[in-house]
Amino acid sequence: MSSTPVVPFSEPPYLAGLPSPYYKPTHLKWQKACREFVSKHLLENALEWDTAENVPEHVFEEFAKAGMLIPSLPAPLPVEWLKRLGIHELLDAVKVEEFDYIHTMIYIDEMARSGLAGPSGSLTTGMSFGVPPILKYGNKQLQERFLPELLTGKKRTCIAITEPAAGSDVANITTTATKTPDGKHYIINGTKKWITNGIWAEYSSMAVRTGGPGPTGLSMLVVPLKGYPGVSMRRLKVGGQVSAGTTFIELDDVKVPVKNLIGQEGMGMRYIMTNFNHERLTIAIGATRQSRVALAAAMEYVLKREAFGKPLVEQPVVRHRLAKCGALLESQWAWVEQFVYQMTQLPKETADIELGGLTAMAKAQAGIVLNECAQCAILLFGGNGYTRSGQGELIESKLHFTDATPFHGVLHPNFLPTFGGNGLPADFRT
Template sequence: MTSRPIVPFSEPPYLAGLPSPYYKPTHLAWQKACREFIEKHLLENALEWDTLETLPEHVFATFAKTGMLLPSLPAPLPVAWLKRLGIHELLGVVKVEDFDYIHTLIYSDEMARSGLAGPSGSLTTGMSFGVPPIIKYGNKQLQERYLPELLTGKKRTCIAITEPSAGSDVANISTTATKTPDGKYYIINGTKKWITNGIWSDYSSMAVRTGGSGPTGLSMVVVPLKGYPGVTMRRLKVGGQVSAGTTFIELDDVKVPVENLIGEEGMGMKYIMTNFNHERLTIAIGATRTSRVALAAAMEYILKREAFGKPLVDQPVVRHRLAKCGAMLESQWAWVEQFVYQMTQLPKETADIELGGLTAMVKAQSGIVLNECAQCAMLLFGGNGYTKSGQGELIERKCPPQTPLLTLCLGVIWALLTSYPRNIS
C-alpha cells in the first residue's frame, strides 16, 4: 500500500489503501518487489522501445537470468523442474512452491503498467503460452529435451495455432503433419499467422492436423523454427503491440521427429482449449490494467487542463463520463480478483473445466471495459490524444481510431466461439 496521494483510478483498491481479503503478506511483498524490478528493467523505457518496435536483447536476458519470466507460467509452477534447475525462489521474496494465482495476478498487473501490450508481450508470451503444453502434456523424454533451456530462457518458444484461414475456428486448422513411411518423422506443411514472439523463437508448440477433419484430427508438436530447414519467417507490421514480434510462418516439408509429439495424437484440441484458460485470464488482467492506465491518464489530464475558464474536471459531463468508466473498471477488477481467488481454491484439473466458459467471458468483458476507457481517454485528451508525441503520446498509442472497437469485437467473437473446454471430447 501507499500513503502518498495517488491519481484516482491509477491503482487497484488494495494498493490504494483499502482492505482486501485476497492478499496475504507474501503477496504484498511480491507486489513491492515486482514493481521495483519491472519499473527498473522494463517500464522506464517501455514507450521508447515500443516506438522502436523491438526491445533490446539484454532485456529478455535480464528477465531470464533473474527468473522473472517464470511468473508468467500458470500456477502452480513446475516446482520439481525449477528446483532441479537451481531455482528455489523468485526475487528473494516468494518460494516457488508457494507461488499461486494471486502472485500471477500481481505479476501480470505490474507488467502491464506501461499501458502498452507490446513490451511485456515480447518477453512473456512464449513462456506463458508455449511452454505450458510441454509441462502439462509432454512425456518425460520431451520434457528432458526442451524444458531445461526453455525454463531458464536460454532458448525461446511460442504458441503457433492461428492460420490465415483459421483463428478462433481452431477445429479447422489445415497445417498438416504426415508421418514418413518408416513412422519416424512428421512432414509438416502449412502456414501460421499472427504468431506472437515467433520471429525470435527457437521452437514452437504448434497445432497441426495429424488426422481427419474436425477437432479429433488435431495434435500438438514441438516444431523448431529459427534457422530450421523448410521454415521461413517474416515479421508482420500490426496496429498494436508491434514490439511483441508478430510473425508469419511458412512450413515447407519441415521434417520433425515423431518424438516431438506433445501428449497423444488427436488430443490437440483439448490441449489447446485448456491452454486458452491461462491465456485468457492473463489477457484479462493485462487489459484491465491497461484500462486503468488510460482512465488514470485522463483523470490526471482533466485536473490540469482548462477550457471555458475552468478546469475540465469542473464540467459535470466530464465527471459523468469518468465515473461511468470508473464503475466499469472497478467492477471488472473485482471480477478478475474473484476469478483468480477461485483459481487458488480449485484443483487445476477442476478449474480447467468449471472455469473454462467464465474465463472466456472475463476476457471478453475486459475488452469491453478497455474500449470504454480508451475511448473516454481519447475524448478527454482531445487533439493531444491524437498526437504521437507529448502528453498524449501514450493515449494515441493505446487508442488509434480502430483499436477499441477491434479489441471489443475480437474479444467477444473469441469468447463465443471458444468458450467451453468441457464440450471437447
C-alpha cells in the first residue's frame, strides 16, 4: 500500500495500493529499480529534449551501458546471447532468464511516464523493432555478425518497412532487391518513409521485394544505412514524437551481400506480421501510460484551480468528464495487463497466432483512449492547455492529436486514417 497520497488515475492500480494477481515480487523489485533509473536518466529532461526535437547522444550511451535498451525486446529475452556478452542481470534487479513480458510491460510503462512518445522512442525503437527479426529468423552467421554490437548498443538499427506509396499496404512494397549476375549481392532501389530512428542507424531490418508482386515476393535484409554508398537520409518534421528521429530514406543501387538475407527469400511478409505483434503491444502500453499522464495532470489541475467561487472539481460537468475518461483508461489498462499475462502463459508461436488480431485492436483502442484523455485535459486546463510553458506545457504538446484546436492549423484526427502517415508531417499543416 502506498504511504503517500496518489493523484487519482496517476498510477496503475497495482502501484496505487490495490491487489493484483499478475505481479510477483520480482516484478515489483524491477519496477522500483526501473523507475529510479528512468527518472534520473530520461524523465527529468524529457520535455526539454522533446521541445528541442533531439535527445542527446549521451543518453543513448547511458542506457546502452546499463543494459537498459534490452528490456524493449520481446520477452523471453535472448538469454544465451546476453550471457555471452556478459549481461546476466538488469539493474541488479532481475536475472535475464527470469525476465518475462510483465517485466517488459513495466519497463515500457515507466519509459512513457514523461507523457511523451518521442524521448523514449528515440532510444528504444531500433532495439525493440529492428533487432527481433534477426534474433528470430536470422541464421547463425547473420547473428554472429550483427547481434554483438546491436545488443550492446555499440551500433544502432531500425525497422524499415513503410514506403511513400505503401503504408499499411505492406504486401505492395515496391523497393526492389535484385541479385547480381554472380548471385553474391543484392542491388537495392527504392524509398522508405516514416522510419523511426533511421537517421542514427548504422543498419536496418528492411523489407524488400526479391520476387514477384504480392506478399510472397517480399523478403527481409539487413541493409547498412548511415554513411553507406547509395543511401541518403533526411529527417522528417512530424506532428508528434519528433525527437524520435523519423526519417526518409532513398536507396540508389545499394549493394548488399546476399548473406545479409534474414531467414529465407519470400518469407518477409510472415516475418513482418509476426514482428508487428510486439510493436503493437508496445505502442498500446506506452499510449495507455500517456493517457494516464494526461488525465492525472487534469485531475491535479482541477483539484487546485478555482472558478466561480469553488474548485473546478466541484463542478458536476468536470467530474463527469474525468469519470468518463477514467473508465476508458482503467478498462484499457486492464485489457493490456490481460494481454501481457496471456503472453507469459502461452508459447511464443501460439501467442503470435492467437493474440495477433486482438493485439492490433488493443493498439487501436489505446489511441482512441489517448485522444479522449488528451482532449479532456486540454478542455479542463483551458488557456493553460494552449500555452507552451508553465503548468500546461505538457498538455499543450498533445494538441496536435485532438479536435480541441481547430484554429491551430492541424489536421483533425478523423482525417488521419485517410491521409495515413501523410497526416502526421508538420509540412502538411495549413
